[in-house]
Amino acid sequence: MRIGYGEDSHLLAGGRPLYLCGLEIPSPVGAVAHSDGDAALHALTDALLAAYGLGDIGLLFPDDDPRWRGVRSEVFLREALSRVEALGGRLFQVSLVLTLDRPKLSPHRQALVENLARLLGLPQDRVGLSFKTSEGLFPSHVQARALVLLDG
Template sequence: MNLRIGLGFDSHEFEEGKPLYLGGVRIDFPHGLKGHSDGDVLLHAITDAILGALGEPDIGELFSDKDERWRGVRSEVFLEEALRRMRERGYEVVNLDCVLIADEPKISPHKEAVRENLSRLLGAPEDRISLKGKRREGFCEAKGMACICVVLLGKRDEG
């Protein structure tokens, strides 16, 4: 199998009153994440990890925040484009490992719903997807959320 690994990182500040989406799932919380799109820090990091694994341009190059087409758009649109490029080249997700860094909201109550939705979006079984919540423990100011993830893509050898 041909393997390619990708790393994704993203962070967004909180924005009062905006709906919060993590991994495409609406989370009940008083703040959302600031950004040109819905601010889904998890989907942005995953999208960038997949694009990085493929050696494609990153999310900021493909979907500039200066481009009005992407204002207020759901982040599934970005992930779908990364997946389209992945499938076009014959790759699938072998596994994905994500760390969400935030003091709040707590990730554990939402973990299963988010993994289930990621499994649906990526077309990969849930046992290939890992999601962990980490508190910031004094690292930087807690005014938002960050996400780091690693994805492994694989393509079966031809012939």
């Protein structure tokens, strides 16, 4: 068994879309980022890479490379999964914690879990998703922390 941990955070600003877990969430603010800024998928990508000592998202997809400007984070996640699978790894379970003061994510929970399960090739009962607020400490940020468990 292997375990990987990853985290990511982004500043939020008006006039940008908010992507989490591969879905656009209705919101007046979105992530300031080179890619689509999906902190959830960035954290999962880093966790997968960490489990096999493969570096991190910034190493594979540097933010100073124009090829990755505006790219959907599913591309990063698919590449990390492909690299792990090439080494014999098989994703077994994920736990993801999202910290965001606004908008509230609970109305989107089922859609987020379903999309994560689809993207990761896992049954929904192996996708743990928790929501937290920063209690006003970081009102204009989104943070994601991910833990992955793999066979191989």
